[in-house]
Amino acid sequence: MIGFSLLPLPVLYAVARGLYGLMAYGIRYRERVVLENMRNSFPEKTDAEIRQLAKGFYWHFAQVIVEILKLRTISATELRRRVTFTNPAVLGRFFPEGKQVLTLGSHAGNWEWILSAAALEYPGKAGGVYKPLMNPFFEQFMLRLRSRLGAHLVPMLSTLRDLVAHRGQGRTLSLLSDQAAGPEDHPYWTDFLHQDTPFYTGADKLAAQLQCAAVYVGIRRVRRGHYAITFTELHDGQTILPPVEHQLTEAFARQLERDIQASPSDYLWSHRRWKHKR
Template sequence: MSGVRTATRPYSWAYVPLRWLLLALAHLPLPLLYVVADGVYLLLAYVVPYRKRVVVENLRNSFPKKPEAEIQRICKAFYRHFSQVVVEIVRLPAMPRAELKQRMVLLNPEVADRHFAEGRTVLGLASHAGNWEWVLAAGPLWLAAPIDGVYKPLSNPFFEEFMRFVRSRTGAGLVPMSQVMREMVAHRGEAHLLSLVSDQAAGPEDRPYWTQFLNQDAGFYTSTERLATRFQCAVLSVSIRRRRRGYYEFEFTELYDGTSPLPPTEAPIMEAFARRLEKDIQAAPEQYLWTHRRWKHKR
């Protein structure tokens, strides 16, 4: 499954120098880019606080028992992590495949490979934890079947084209959200993995599944439940952890095998995903994207 390949949309010539600049920065070694990240950290955390009110509010609501000093410590650690992720994404367009595979290690590829051996579609539920861009790029380097990432197209033609290039250069396909069902039907019975970033805030119009997530009501998309049952897909949660600066590991947890009867409860797959993600965040809260307005909708 190669994903939908739409024609590159034209963009203004004024963006050409920006493309050159981004590609030039991508060829800088990571140690040098981390020096830049230190400056970005100071800028975002102290000079022009980037969504700091959102970050602190999310942390306070998610960890109501933590003292304020601990909340502020996590806040600063998050900004440092976020700054490093920014320059890591900048490096991605020119990072050699061998280096990326060394820096983003899959601990248990066999969990997905056994489903691929049966010709089964696998849904990989990821989140904005660790380095979510590196994990999609590293997937084709570790898995025995093609991988496609579901994404929301960007409104800016330049950034849409550039991010498609960055995300697909190691072999991953890209599927716009609106074309997921068409792709699933067209490639039914083919071994592949479809990656979905599943911690997005589902709005009332999406008929979300509501559950307690980090001490707050949170709505999750239910499309995973429908796809898994209709196409007999296995469903894996993808946990991403930073072990040290510039080095990550990701790991699969099976949420559904694609064949067993599901419990007669509402959205059991998404409930299991919410509990897995909650544990991952609690183990390393600074590695989650707290600037994300995860709880903007109300039940």
Template sequence: MSSTVNEANTPLTSRSYPWYYEPLRWVLLRVAHLPWPVLYAKAEIIYFLLAYVVRYRWKVVRTNLQNSFPEKSPAEIERIGKAFYRHFSQVMVETLKLAVMPDAELKQRVNVRNPEVLERYFQAGRMALGLSSHAGNWEWVLTSGALWLSADVSGIYKPLNNPFFEYFMTYLRTRTGASLVPMRDTLRHMVQSRGQKRVVSLLSDQAAGPEDRPYWTTFMNQDSGFYTSADRLAAKFKCPVVYVSIRRLRRGYYEMVLTELYDGDSPLPTDSYPITDAFVRHLEQDIRRWPEQYLWTHRRWKHKRT
């Protein structure tokens, strides 16, 4: 992958969305070219608007934090909430920067501490599952993973309804060589990838509804339903599973750590979900250590156990 971006050769020049989105595309690309100090100055403006003017989803953020940290005072909840909005604003401009950031720079900004956890499986020609979440900069997980790992990287995602933003976000997420797979095509993609060196990435903290037959457990002091795709896919394809943790070290720099949850060979029970449960426990640990880096605007607990 080239370390520079030639806009004339990017998919964005082939319009697959209504023409009236072209000015927005032009503006977004111009903003993406701004230097980092200017982008982070804009992030501070976004932070001020979200946290103090619009108070974007503040009721959701506050309720999520209060229920997750019942031991914390209102002042502490307020502090974490404000820190989250600042983090979220920085993630927004960092994600936009993917449009023009050289690959070498992205690899420098996201350090994968222990890629050997996955590489030993790739050396054996095996496919693996990577379970990540809306923590740290989740948009840099797939893109930087494609640069750090010696295997192909696929991300399972839910397509956006807006044609322009679907096209633009697909471009950002695949610029470094990763591929995207709609959720409905997950099984087909896994079948086609059998026997290949590949990591299939799942954002596994999405809220699963009753119709999804979720695994219910206590997560951040609340009843939470999780998709069980990881356990079912690992059992079907005999593939190892790793938990992907990403945290901000300082502004614009992150560390990714891989933790093996399943080796791909040991028998898995048919009446429980140990991989999903292990993912939940690791994610909970990360959130408690760096609470401001989790996506608290997400209505994670909107479904109730029946």
């Protein structure tokens, strides 16, 4: 995989063209899930429009795959050139105060590049929560890939412990908050893309317990291989946030919904986001 990662990005995008053809027309990767998710999310669109969006998703996903592999060897200079922060002060203003910030992201754009780019933008301040993989080889590969440019990684079950251990140290901890929460997670349910949708509520609980600030992370593809990150403050970490009201989760859902509607194909539609029912 390292040898593959050493190839220039233009060559990797040529490989992505092949992956796109394979996923969209060959094996039809999770086609039923992709089409069902899109039809339910955009009931106003015709079947022809949905299928066109699906093709756009497969092309987006093929690019993200090779970009993630490139992260294993990409230089800091190259990543800075390809990922820009439109308003970095929105996040950075909390660090001098010693405030911990929960950055709430999603599987939109290239979610793997964001954390490494943030580690370069805010040296020593950027961390991310991840779910450990069962396969030891891929677990180690992904850990090296995600941390090589300075990001601090925290296993999902150690999130609270890590935040407590670093309390008073201005830094950010990234949560991908759009995954499918199951009944055992006691999720917050809200209307999202025209569907009754469960969300994890960890951000609400952590912000209330530890007085963390919270920032939404929006990502926009500017052109092939280039992304713009925009932060939106959801909570300043000062006022009291009753976790039972789920204000952060609701605000995150609304921001993400707007971003997906603005650029539908750049979201991870192959994920079974709506597999759970209330």
